Amino acid sequence: MNPKKIIIDPVTRVEGHGKVTVKLDENNKVKDAYLHVVEFRGFEKFIQGHPYWEVPIIVQRLCGICPVSHHLAAAKAIDQLVGVDPENLSITATKLRKLLHYGQVFQSHALHFFYLASPDLLFGIDAPAEKRNIVAVAANNRELAKKGILMRKFGQEIITTLSGKKIHGTLAVPGGVHKSFTSKQFEYFLDGKQIPSIDSMIAWSKEVIDFMKSYHFKNSEWVDNFVNYPSNHLGLVDKKTGALELYDGNIRSIDYEGNELLNIEDIEYRNHFKEAVEPWSYMKFPYMTKYGRENGWNRVGPLARLNTCSHITTPLAEIERQIFKAYTKNKPNNMTMYTHWARLIELLHCAESIKELLLDEDILGDDLVRKGTPRTKGIGVIEAPRGTLIHEYHIDDEGLITKCNLIVSTTFNNEAINRGVRTVSKDILNNQPEITETMLNQIEMAIRAYDPCLSCATHALGEMPLIVQLEDNQGNLIHEKIR
Amino acid sequence: MKKLDKTLIIGIGNNTRQDDGLGWCFLDSLEKEGINTENLVYKYQLLVEDADLISEYETIFFVDANKILLKEGFSIEQLYPSEKVNFSTHSVPPNQILNLCETIYLKKPKAYVVKIQGYNWDFEIGLTKQANINLKKSLKYFREINF
Numbered sequence: 001m002n003p004k005k006i007i008i009d010p011v012t013r014v015e016g017h018g019k020v021t022v023k024l025d026e027n028n029k030v031k032d033a034y035l036h037v038v039e040f041r042g043f044e045k046f047i048q049g050h051p052y053w054e055v056p057i058i059v060q061r062l063c064g065i066c067p068v069s070h071h072l073a074a075a076k077a078i079d080q081l082v083g084v085d086p087e088n089l090s091i092t093a094t095k096l097r098k099l100l101h102y103g104q105v106f107q108s109h110a111l112h113f114f115y116l117a118s119p120d121l122l123f124g125i126d127a128p129a130e131k132r133n134i135v136a137v138a139a140n141n142r143e144l145a146k147k148g149i150l151m152r153k154f155g156q157e158i159i160t161t162l163s164g165k166k167i168h169g170t171l172a173v174p175g176g177v178h179k180s181f182t183s184k185q186f187e188y189f190l191d192g193k194q195i196p197s198i199d200s201m202i203a204w205s206k207e208v209i210d211f212m213k214s215y216h217f218k219n220s221e222w223v224d225n226f227v228n229y230p231s232n233h234l235g236l237v238d239k240k241t242g243a244l245e246l247y248d249g250n251i252r253s254i255d256y257e258g259n260e261l262l263n264i265e266d267i268e269y270r271n272h273f274k275e276a277v278e279p280w281s282y283m284k285f286p287y288m289t290k291y292g293r294e295n296g297w298n299r300v301g302p303l304a305r306l307n308t309c310s311h312i313t314t315p316l317a318e319i320e321r322q323i324f325k326a327y328t329k330n331k332p333n334n335m336t337m338y339t340h341w342a343r344l345i346e347l348l349h350c351a352e353s354i355k356e357l358l359l360d361e362d363i364l365g366d367d368l369v370r371k372g373t374p375r376t377k378g379i380g381v382i383e384a385p386r387g388t389l390i391h392e393y394h395i396d397d398e399g400l401i402t403k404c405n406l407i408v409s410t411t412f413n414n415e416a417i418n419r420g421v422r423t424v425s426k427d428i429l430n431n432q433p434e435i436t437e438t439m440l441n442q443i444e445m446a447i448r449a450y451d452p453c454l455s456c457a458t459h460a461l462g463e464m465p466l467i468v469q470l471e472d473n474q475g476n477l478i479h480e481k482i483r
Numbered sequence: 484m485k486k487l488d489k490t491l492i493i494g495i496g497n498n499t500r501q502d503d504g505l506g507w508c509f510l511d512s513l514e515k516e517g518i519n520t521e522n523l524v525y526k527y528q529l530l531v532e533d534a535d536l537i538s539e540y541e542t543i544f545f546v547d548a549n550k551i552l553l554k555e556g557f558s559i560e561q562l563y564p565s566e567k568v569n570f571s572t573h574s575v576p577p578n579q580i581l582n583l584c585e586t587i588y589l590k591k592p593k594a595y596v597v598k599i600q601g602y603n604w605d606f607e608i609g610l611t612k613q614a615n616i617n618l619k620k621s622l623k624y625f626r627e628i629n630f
Contacts, residue, residue: 138586145587149532
């Protein structure tokens with residue numbers, strides 16, 4: 001019998017549009033599997049020729065979910081073009097940017113858990129497709145759905161207050177920010193009169209972590225073994241203490257056992273990373289030059305961040321991190337489904353950090369913009385909700401962009417997602433004549449754990465359906481599942 | 484300022500894509516006529532959390548540009564909650580927002596969609612001449628039924 005190929009197209013409940021191909025060998029065993037990303041938009045090219053000060057506003061159009069991350073990564077790079085490094089930004093500007101960033105990560109993590117991941121967790125992998133969505137979650141658990149909406153809304157309100165709009169607003173300007181907070185705005189988020197307060201956000205974040213811990217306890221055999229494979233892990237950490245850092249820090253990578261592979265200043269990334277390309281995807285494959293294409297790839301995002309950091313600075317999230325780490329005896333966690341749990345610990349960390357900043361009078365300050373000696377190159381690195389995000393810009397004497405390089409979180413995760421698809425395909429598709437709904441959903445779950453944003457990764461626009469196709473070794477399509 | 488009690492008008496679109504800005508232009512006109520801005524909401528697309536927003540109103544108008552030929556250049560139709568799920572976090576159709584509102588908040592606002600025919604969708608600010616005519620016709624009709 002001829003080898004076969006399975007293709008999943010489109011993948012659902014992720015951002016963008018992707019296709020999975022699974023190739024079978026002569027014995028109907030899975031030989032290989034790929035996630036193809038077939039959108040292309042070319043932001044790096046068409047930003048060229050624009051004045052540098054337009055960049056933080058333009059590039060956030062890459063995405064409707066994490067525009068703030070692109071806004072801030074670009075802003076950090078543009079700061080350097082006007083001669084301002086992160087440590088030279090005013091305290092008020094730094095804290096306001098951080099508050100915006102925590103609001104963004106908070107709403108994005110809430111969105112992923114409640115809207116995208118919870119249907120799988122509440123109804124199980126065997127549930128019919130029509131039940132695995134937010135509408136069914138709402139019908140099944142009204143209070144959970146309401147909290148999900150209000151948590152997302154809280155993060156959006158932080159963003160709106162600081163940047164003027166929920167999506168594609170503006171706070172950062174070259175060398176700082178253009179506005180600060182007011183005491184009236186403090187009250188809006190603290191007193192719980194018009195929207196649930198930040199204390200409610202902290203309490204609800206703890207509730208969903210408890211839900212997740214309970215889920216892991218009840219489903220440990222499946223959760224521990226589903227898409228479990230060794231990888232390196234990469235994330236920003238505090239330059240001095242090694243703590244979890246989302247806005248500015250060193251880039252740190254460890255291997256699957258916890259050995260440190262890299263710990264560098266973020267602006268040095270060019271000396272340590274390369275990007276490979278494959279003919280079947282528009283997404284590139286970043287890797288650490290020293291370790292090569294085969295061994296130098298990393299996971300990024302919540303799981304990787306909890307693996308690479310030494311601790312979390314906010315108390316409640318740190319307690320939860322310790323519980324999380326105890327499960328693997330303080331060794332790195334390579335179990336993909338634990339990404340959801342890690343994401344919720346970060347959700348709590350963001351809520352606590354938002355409260356700290358809301359109570360900090362520095363954000364009422366008026367020292368908003370700094371200036372320095374202009375330069376021709378700027379590199380901004382930030383932890384977006386989905387992982388490490390790099391923006392690099394070069395300008396000419398007139399301040400026009402001549403070169404741009406973007407490495408987004410989902411691109412960093414490209415190899416990891418492909419390995420995950422391969423792992424789960426080998427587990428469930430060997431000797432199977434066709435793709436069932438449950439199989440399809442398991443492949444999707446391996447992808448969805450990373451909360452990939454293919455729109456960002458290819459800088460394309462739109463939603464992400466998934467197609468899975470099964471092909472023989474001659475490339476003939478023998479079965480197809482389309483959602 | 485004229486305040487529409489318990490009524491929300493949501494303009495959906497993008498005014499940098501020519502006629503896709505019809506929903507927003509509709510709101511701009513109402514604001515010029517003195518409608519309180521609290522009753523007018525500009526959106527690129529609807530999101531799940533808009534179920535929370537509309538739960539506070541008794542009547543909702545969703546105003547959006549339409550690519551398909553409309554006999555009068557516009558139409559106003561009543562909307563009902565739909566259980567069909569066509570979900571992306573980037574956008575949710577109005578009838579699914581109504582369904583979520585009913586499911587989560589146990590509220591059933593009366594809802595209408597105002598469709599206005601557009602023609603061009605390139606990267607440019609400003610409506611085409613024909614879209615502008617359709618906008619004026621839709622506004623005239625909207626005033627007649629509402630005021």
